[in-house]
Amino acid sequence: MNKENNYILDRPEDDLGYLLLRTTTLWQRQMTIELHTLDLSFTQCMILISLGWLLQNSDDVVQMEISNHSNFDRMMVSKTLRTLQQRGLIKRKEHGTDTRAKCVFLTNKGIDTLKKVIEIKTNINNYFFEKLEIKDSIRKELKKLIN
Known part of the structure; x- marks a missing residue:
């Protein structure tokens, strides 16, 4: 096999995009x-x-x-809201003023579920990111990318 190529790839463990993808995938898997x-999907959780x-x-x-806000497709949000x-x-x-729009509210059951979701997310975040010594600076840098 010819080992010559016309491209250079970073090692995955040195590539920021790869590391971000792997981290996100692992975090999302634990959340799921x-x-x-x-009995909630990850999408339902994020929309709640x-x-x-x-x-x-x-x-x-x-x-x-x-x-x-969630950065999910409008049709995905619509379908998920219907399920919720x-x-x-x-x-x-x-x-009240826009006849094409509907306002969305949490029911009491929804509020109770959201409280449980927040507890799960908080526990996973604490466990998952406890190894990071510079959480605040990472948070600040990630915000630069999405704002």
């Missing part, structure tokens, strides 16, 4: 395992968390805001 106890964050700052949260509504975790009502 724990969320199974609540986004909705919770948005509701802390606004009384009228619409689907597009959830999509923008069927499970009694959220409710939707007509927006």
Whole structure:
């Protein structure tokens, strides 16, 4: 086999993109395992968390805001919200001024579930990232990439 090539690849363990992907995959896998106890998918969890964050700052949260905040596709958010509504975790009502939009709210069951999700996420974050000595600087640097 010809070992000559016209490209140079970093070793995976030296490539930031690869390391970020591996880290994210491992963290998401652990989240998925724990969320199974609540019968929630990872996507459902992230949408519940986004909705919770948005509701802390606004009384009228619409689907597009959830999509923008979570960075999930609008159709994915719509489908997931429908599932969460069927499970009694959220409710939707007509927006006061925009007839095309519906406001999304957590039900009492949704609030209880969100509290459990936050506890799971907090525990996994603490366990998963405890080895990092510079969490705050990593957080600051990652924010630069997404803002």
